[in-house]
Amino acid sequence: MGIRTGAQYIDGLRSRTPEIWLGGRRVMDIVNEDNFRQPIREIAKLYDMQHSPEYQDKITSICEDTGERVSNAFIVPKNYEDLMKRRTLFEVWAEATFGLMGRTPDFLNTTVTSMASSPDFFAQYNPQWAENIQNYYKYIRDNDLFLTHALINPQNDRSKPSHQQKDIFTHLGAVEETSEGLVVRGSKMLATLAPITDEVIIYSFPGFRPGDERYALAFAIPIDTPGLRILCREPAQDGKRPLIDHPLASRFEEMDAVLVFNDVVVPWDRIFLYNNCEAANQLYSKTGLSQNTHQNGVRGLVKLKFATQVAARVADAIGVDGFLNVQTQLGELVQSVETIRALLRTAEREFEVNARGEAIPASIPLETIRGILPKAYPRAIEVIQTIGAGGLLLSPTANDYQHPELREDFDKYYGGREGVSATERVQLFKLAWDLCGEAFGQRLVQYERYYSGDPVRKLGMFYSNFKKNNEFTMVDDALKGVIESEVEVG
Numbered sequence: 001m002g003i004r005t006g007a008q009y010i011d012g013l014r015s016r017t018p019e020i021w022l023g024g025r026r027v028m029d030i031v032n033e034d035n036f037r038q039p040i041r042e043i044a045k046l047y048d049m050q051h052s053p054e055y056q057d058k059i060t061s062i063c064e065d066t067g068e069r070v071s072n073a074f075i076v077p078k079n080y081e082d083l084m085k086r087r088t089l090f091e092v093w094a095e096a097t098f099g100l101m102g103r104t105p106d107f108l109n110t111t112v113t114s115m116a117s118s119p120d121f122f123a124q125y126n127p128q129w130a131e132n133i134q135n136y137y138k139y140i141r142d143n144d145l146f147l148t149h150a151l152i153n154p155q156n157d158r159s160k161p162s163h164q165q166k167d168i169f170t171h172l173g174a175v176e177e178t179s180e181g182l183v184v185r186g187s188k189m190l191a192t193l194a195p196i197t198d199e200v201i202i203y204s205f206p207g208f209r210p211g212d213e214r215y216a217l218a219f220a221i222p223i224d225t226p227g228l229r230i231l232c233r234e235p236a237q238d239g240k241r242p243l244i245d246h247p248l249a250s251r252f253e254e255m256d257a258v259l260v261f262n263d264v265v266v267p268w269d270r271i272f273l274y275n276n277c278e279a280a281n282q283l284y285s286k287t288g289l290s291q292n293t294h295q296n297g298v299r300g301l302v303k304l305k306f307a308t309q310v311a312a313r314v315a316d317a318i319g320v321d322g323f324l325n326v327q328t329q330l331g332e333l334v335q336s337v338e339t340i341r342a343l344l345r346t347a348e349r350e351f352e353v354n355a356r357g358e359a360i361p362a363s364i365p366l367e368t369i370r371g372i373l374p375k376a377y378p379r380a381i382e383v384i385q386t387i388g389a390g391g392l393l394l395s396p397t398a399n400d401y402q403h404p405e406l407r408e409d410f411d412k413y414y415g416g417r418e419g420v421s422a423t424e425r426v427q428l429f430k431l432a433w434d435l436c437g438e439a440f441g442q443r444l445v446q447y448e449r450y451y452s453g454d455p456v457r458k459l460g461m462f463y464s465n466f467k468k469n470n471e472f473t474m475v476d477d478a479l480k481g482v483i484e485s486e487v488e489v490g
């Protein structure tokens with residue numbers, strides 16, 4: 001089939017009824033559910049962009065295997081030009097959603113592409129796993145599917161490994177092998193956008209200890225597989241609030257969910273890893289799984305740029321951007337954006353071609369972005385809150401604003417600096433409040449902190465790896481000079 005349209009994506013959603021729970025009831029018609037209608041539209045628009053003359057050549061390519069047009073997320077980059085094709089897709093889709101939707105289809109499609117380009121890793125443990133991941137890659141590429149993923153065990157007792165939790169099937173684990181497949185039971189989180197995806201892929205961060213074998217799993221199944229239950233969090237919006245009152249929250253909410261597997265049968269041809277702690281611990285570092293940090297970096301840059309522009313426009317609208325304290329805050333945000341932009345460019349320019357001939361962006365600058373964003377984005381939000389101050393809380397609803405008895409007051413008292421009308425200021429402040437005050441905006445902050453794991457442990461790991469590959473010899477050189485001159489003087 002190759003690239004889908006938005007309508008084909010929506011038809012896919014309509015064709016099945018996964019077990020989705022929201023607000024105490026089962027959702028039977030996801031496409032017409034208030035909470036999901038608009039986010040589905042936003043994803044559909046991305047699929048439509050693949051067919052638009054303006055974007056098609058930028059974000060899709062002809063597949064060498066099939067001759068069909070596929071998303072650039074499915075390219076296995078061989079050189080800088082290929083990397084740029086993929087980056088353009090990340091950028092175009094991030095700009096279409098202002099970076100506010102992190103788990104658009106490109107994210108996991110790139111991830112699976114990277115996994116499938118490492119068949120040797122899987123084959124050393126089980127040749128069937130290598131074949132399975134490669135077939136799965138072709139399947140999602142040729143059908144242009146949208147995946148969610150759930151890597152994390154439910155947050156019960158983090159001081160104990162999976163096999164020591166209260167119930168051995170609290171964390172998702174293998175129950176038994178049958179002729180149809182592997183039966184799995186337990187829970188995983190935090191499957192963003194799960195209700196409106198086609199498939200779910202399960203794998204894990206490293207950290208498996210002896211005794212955890214049954215939890216060492218990687219597989220993918222359709223989102224409506226029997227026994228798979230999707231428990232949505234409380235929505236940040238009800239899907240009925242007017243666009244004019246909540247220009248961002250009403251459109252871009254990504255629902256998050258806990259997945260419960262009630263004896264789900266995973267067909268053997270969908271198993272990529274099982275019952276092997278060593279393989280599960282190595283999966284991340286040995287399969288280029290972390291390649292999705294490139295998508296994270298590009299999208300994060302767009303989101304930070306957007307928040308920076310919102311802060312600047314708020315400051316300008318109320319005439320405070322001539323004050324030094326406001327300028328230093330805005331300057332700080334611009335410098336954060338420029339830092340991320342430079343790091344991305346470095347990562348792309350300093351790409352390496354690995355033993356399999358795959359071009360991969362340099363990991364240190366990408367990991368550095370991963371370390372900076374969890375601080376830079378919350379800071380941008382804090383700056384919007386600080387500059388917008390009390391005014392952020394006082395925006396009237398569109399109904400208030402348009403009421404004939406009130407309109408004169410709004411026009412008189414809600415305008416901004418000379419040249420900024422009340423309508424312009426109120427609209428801007430509503431948008432800013434969605435980003436920095438609403439539950440929607442707070443989730444976006446939490447996303448930036450945690451979307452790819454715990455930033456604290458990630459930074460620790462980053463330093464350990466850095467130390468392994470760097471000898472800090474400048475210190476020796478400096479001391480050597482001192483010792484040599486001592487000897488000469490002596």
Ligand SMILES: Cc1cc2nc3c(=O)[nH]c(=O)nc-3n(C[C@H](O)[C@H](O)[C@H](O)COP(=O)(O)OP(=O)(O)OC[C@H]3O[C@@H](n4cnc5c(N)ncnc54)[C@H](O)[C@@H]3O)c2cc1C
Pocket residue numbers: 103149150151152155158189190191192193256443446447450451452453454456457
């Ligand atoms: C909005 C949002 C969307 C997300 N989307 C997805 C998704 O689509 N798919 C997915 O799989 N995941 C997703 N994640 C989950 C993300 O991967 C996890 O939140 C992240 O890995 C952190 O895990 P946790 O939330 O369980 O925190 P925990 O691991 O429980 O950590 C809680 C606190 O304890 C500390 N801590 C815990 N254990 C240790 C330790 N061993 N050593 C030191 N400190 C420790 C942490 O630093 C942290 O402060 C999402 C998260 C958010 C917030």
